[in-house]
Amino acid sequence: MSYPKELRENTRIDEKMHPVQIFSNRALQKKPGELILYLHWHEHFEIIVMQQGSAVFHIDSESYEALPGDVLFVPAGALHVGYSLCDGEISYLAIVYNSSLFQNWMQDSLHTKYVLPYLEGRVQLPVKPTRLDPSCADYYYLLEQANTEFIEKQPAYQLMVKSQLHMLLTLLSRKFLPQQLPEQATNQYVHNREQFKALIEYIEASFADKQTVADAARRMNLNVHHFCKMFKKLTGRTFIDYVNVCRVNEAERLLLAGDLSITEIAGRVGCDNSNYFTKMYRKYKGVAPSQLRKQLADANKIPLSEPIA
Numbered sequence: 001m002s003y004p005k006e007l008r009e010n011t012r013i014d015e016k017m018h019p020v021q022i023f024s025n026r027a028l029q030k031k032p033g034e035l036i037l038y039l040h041w042h043e044h045f046e047i048i049v050m051q052q053g054s055a056v057f058h059i060d061s062e063s064y065e066a067l068p069g070d071v072l073f074v075p076a077g078a079l080h081v082g083y084s085l086c087d088g089e090i091s092y093l094a095i096v097y098n099s100s101l102f103q104n105w106m107q108d109s110l111h112t113k114y115v116l117p118y119l120e121g122r123v124q125l126p127v128k129p130t131r132l133d134p135s136c137a138d139y140y141y142l143l144e145q146a147n148t149e150f151i152e153k154q155p156a157y158q159l160m161v162k163s164q165l166h167m168l169l170t171l172l173s174r175k176f177l178p179q180q181l182p183e184q185a186t187n188q189y190v191h192n193r194e195q196f197k198a199l200i201e202y203i204e205a206s207f208a209d210k211q212t213v214a215d216a217a218r219r220m221n222l223n224v225h226h227f228c229k230m231f232k233k234l235t236g237r238t239f240i241d242y243v244n245v246c247r248v249n250e251a252e253r254l255l256l257a258g259d260l261s262i263t264e265i266a267g268r269v270g271c272d273n274s275n276y277f278t279k280m281y282r283k284y285k286g287v288a289p290s291q292l293r294k295q296l297a298d299a300n301k302i303p304l305s306e307p308i309a
Contacts, residue, residue, distance in 0.1 A: 008197075009040040011096050018158040019044070019098035020165065022150045026091045027053075030084040035245075037082030039235055041197065044096045045119075046074035048082075049143050053090035057082045058236040064128050066092070071140050073125045079197065079234050093147055101162055114173040115166065125172055133175055142168045195220055196234055200242075207246035208270035213239050247271070248284045255292050262289045 013019045027036040036055055048057060050066040057064050057072055059080045064072055074080050076099070084090055099119035105111040117123045129136035146164040149157040199219055203211065216239055217227035231239050247269040254265045266277035282288050287295075 009042045011042045011044055013044075013096070013098070015158065018162065019101050020150075020158075020161055021096045022147055022161075023094040023096070024091070025094055026089065027084065028089050030090055031087055032083075032085055034084045035082070036084050036090050037080070039079060039081035039200065041077055041079045042096070043076055044098050045076050046080070047093075047095040047097075047143065048072040048074065049093040049095065049140070049147075051091045051093065053088060054085040055082050055090055055092070056085055056236065058234060059127050061230070061233045062127065063233070063236065069137070069140070070128070070130070071137075071143065072127050073129070074127070075124050076121065079200075081236055083236055093143070095143065095146065095165075097165060102166060105166070111166075114177060115169050117177065118169060118173065123177070125169075125176065129172060129175070136172065136175060139168055139171045196230070200235070203243060204246055207243055207250070208268060210270070211239075211243045244280055245284060248281050251277070251281060251289065252285065252292070255289055256296065258293075258296070262293070265289070 011021065013021050025037070027034075030036060030053070037057070048066065048071065050068055050070045050072075052068055054065065054067050057066060057080060059072065059074055060078045065085065066072060102111065102115065102119065106116070118125055126132050142164045146161045149160040149164070154160075199216060202219075203216075213224055213228060216231075217224045220227055222230070228239060231237075231242070235242055237245065251265050251269050254260055254268060255262075260268065262277075263274045266272070266274045269277070271277035271280065278288055278290070285292070
């Protein structure tokens with residue numbers, strides 16, 4: 001999936017009365033460091049269930065490695081991005097749900113006491129609960145059952161999915177809520193996250209312009225050292241890497257469209273020097289722009305619009 005034009009994702013939810021969706025994600029022929037989940041945020045909660053391969057997910061200011069069977073809980077509104085840690089295929093489930101899924105239980109005092117604090121953001125579940133208590137893995141069968149219900153769509157499957165998610169949240173609340181409320185209630189959202197969202201939206205809309213670390217740090221009112229540290233924690237990439245990835249992704253789109261020369265594409269993505277553009281593109285995509293054009297031409301058996309050099 002290519003980088004979005006806006007960081008905020010309008011996640012597809014098919015049934016508005018039952019706001020939960022389960023996505024089965026597969027990334028084929030990935031190499032370590034390659035993107036498997038673009039940087040974004042949404043208003044919903046998300047549960048990532050690793051099924052095959054290995055990956056690292058950056059969720060707000062922390063990184064979390066995930067192997068098959070690992071489960072990560074992404075808070076609503078959190079910036080998150082994922083990269084491969086292995087060669088080959090990666091697959092994982094993304095279970096996305098809105099807090100309104102449980103609105104019918106708002107009158108239940110036990111729900112209000114044990115689950116609602118998490119849905120309201122007063123406290124947060126650990127992103128990787130098994131780091132703190134390995135026995136939490138005993139509850140993850142509920143996610144497998146919810147996925148089976150969602151796939152098979154038997155009568156009242158929506159109620160089954162909702163019940164299984166609610167049971168999981170309740171069981172995790174048993175583990176962690178006594179240590180989090182009332183005296184230790186804290187907001188784990190990263191400092192300046194909203195400002196970083198605005199900055200990254202600006203980068204993705206203006207990557208062809210001159211982008212310097214100093215200018216970006218100034219926009220955030222941070223010194224360069226602290227800015228670079230925070231940016232790497234949030235995105236998993238350095239600032240320059242992030243800008244360059246935006247550029248080569250757009251360049252790839254333009255190369256596949258076939259309407260512009262390589263020199264024109266280099267200029268479109270902010271590279272005045274076509275030799276530098278070729279080196280940058282090869283670094284991130286593993287192939288030179290001219291080679292990609294040749295492969296595309298050979299596949300389509302059409303004459304090349306420019307010499308390959």
